[in-house]
Amino acid sequence: MTTSKIFFQPLDRIAIGVILILSLLIGLLMLQGDGVKPNVRYFSWQNQLIAADDTSFTLTFSRPMDSKSVEDNIKIDPPLAGKVSWAGRRMVYTLMTPAPYGTTYKVQLQGAVDKFSQKEGNKNRQIQPFTGSFRTRDRIILYIGADQQDKGRLVLYNLSQERKMVLTPKDLVVMDFKPFPNGEKILFSARKLGSQDLLSTELYTVTTGISAKPEKPAQALGKVDLLLDNKEFQNLKFDLSPDGKTLVVQRGKKDEPGDFGLWFMSVNNESSQEKLNPKRLKSQPGGDFLITADSQEVAIAQGQGIGLLPLQGDASKPREFFPEFGLVEAFSPDGLQAAMVKFNPDSTRELFLLRNQGVQKPVLRTTGSILSCQFDTASPTLYCLLTQLLQGELYQEQPYLVAIDLKTMQQKPLLVLPPNQRNVQMSLAPDGLGLLVDQVVPKTSPTDSSQANMLTTDEGQPIATSSLWLMPLLPISDPSAANEIKPQQLPLVGFHPRWLP
Structure with missing residues (x-):
């Protein structure tokens, strides 16, 4: 009878060695506890270009964090005041006011610990130091040139870079314009240079040479595309919706002087290749108009009041009507408030603040005119450009700027301009x-x-x-x-x- 012996093959010996080493390492880890440091896995604004409507960023962590340690140790340079909220491993930082333009920001976090460090007695297990960055858009203005070189042309001036660029060609005289919200294009009305008919305007778009996203290449500067011609209709006042997707224009038929009304069309601010034909809004003729903050309706002066007409569906009857007012000046960005003007029998004009709950608050009264108003995005303030009637034999109006605190309704005059400058x-x-x-x-x-x-x-x-x-x-x-x-x-x-x- 022979005795059998067990012989291990080389592969078996290697496998057994690996198992023993891994077992030893696992044992050491169990004795030492979890020593892996938490880290930031995702920062939503990393290397992004943000605008005023970007109000919050998120940090996503590799494990649940001790919220107080994160809030105490996060730093933004330059500082941006904000509020913090949590959803599991994700922290949301919501800005109190829009981030100032033309600035690069750095977000840093170090010294924070995860939720289980204190319980396990491991106070040294701090987060891996994190640094992220983002920047805001440059401070850029647009205007219509009035000197000999840029006369009637649309000009872009970058205040952050102190750089001027002319956008439109010499053969077009720009009358009015509205920027698209992403800043990549401008919608403008213009007439041909030399045209005797000042109402022969056509609507165009022009590229600014700016990209709203760093990873997206910008279009060439000054690329002009015709959007709406004047062959059959005169194009009068127009407005672009806040979301940049809808154009509303007041048009009059050339061969029928009494036939005018509102037309709307979809506009694609990403590509000029997609153009849709305008459609007439089936409504009663009206006067001045403004698209609402949600881009779904248009507020228009109709008869003795302001009507809200839907841009989709039946607009023959206003969804809502405000008979007390004759002009709408502005909507707040969130759509919860509107500034409207009442024309009083004593020839004064009165500005009212309307809230979505139906509350109407008088703001101010003037013997002159209420030229324009804008809601601030950074504070509960309404800025208005007004005129007051000067005493004397000659009829003179003096314009001035005022800031109105919408909480207290207190007015703060900012700037008084020379008389008789209504324009x-x-x-x-x-x-x-x-x-x-x-x-x-x-x-x-x-x-x-x-x-x-x-x-x-x-x-x-x-x-x-x-x-x-x-x-x-x-x-x-x-x-x-x-x-x-x-x-x-x-x-x-x-x-x-x-x-x-």
Whole structure:
């Protein structure tokens, strides 16, 4: 009888060795506890370009964190005030006000611990140090040039880079414009240079050479595309919806002078290749109009009041009607408030604040005009450009800027402009830190220039030249610094200023 022996093959010996080593390592880990440091797996704004409507970012962690240790140790440079909320391993940081434009921000987190460190007595298991960064869009303004070189052309000026770019060609005289919300294109109305018909405007888009996303290549600067011609209709006032998807334009048929109304069409702000035909809004004719903040309705002056008409569906009857008011000035970005004007029998004008609960609050009354208003995105403030009637034999209106605290309804005058400048316009920066104002100088003597090549205001007054002014708004909340705020004249010659979103 023979005795059998067990012989291990080389592969068996290797496998047994690996098992023993792994068992030893597992045992050591169990004795030492969990020593793997938590970390940030995802930062939603990493290397992103954000705008005023970007209000919150998220940090996603590799494990549940001790919330207080994270909130105590997170740092944003420059500082941005905000509120923190949690959903499992994800932290959401919501900004109190829009991040100032033209700034690069750094987000840092170190010293925070996970939720189980304290229970396990491992106070040294801190998060792996994290650093992220993002930046806001440049501070950019748009205006219509008024000097000999840029006369009637749409001009873009980058305040952050101090760089000027002309967007439209010389053969077009720009009348009005609206930026798309992503800043990549501008919708504008213009007539051909030399045209005697000042109402022969057509609607175009032009590219700004800007990309809203760092990873997306920008389109070439100044690429103009015709959106709506004037072959059968005159194109009058127009508005672009806040979401940049819908154009509403007031049009009149050329061969039927009494046939005019509102038309709407979808516009694609990503590609000029997709163009849709305009459709007429089946509604009663009206006057001035403005698309609502949710981009779903248009508020229009109809008869003795303001009607809200849906852009989709039956618009023959207003969804809501406000018989007390004759003009809508602005909607708040969240759509919860509106500023409307009431024309009183004593020839005064009264500004009201309407809230979505049906509350109507009087804000101010003036003997002059209420030219325009804008809601601030950074605070409960309404900025208005008004005029007051001056005492004397001559009829004179003096324009001035005022900031209205919507909580207390207190008014703070900001700037008084020279008398008889009703054509002044203002624009509030998307981050709420500045107001643009123009000062148009009208022509007072005859000129050899033909009317076709002449720049005019909205009221048809010939323009000689115009200056642009920037009013800083950062210290407004500080009473001691409010008196020191002075407007700054920009080295630009133009009118109709607007901020790029």
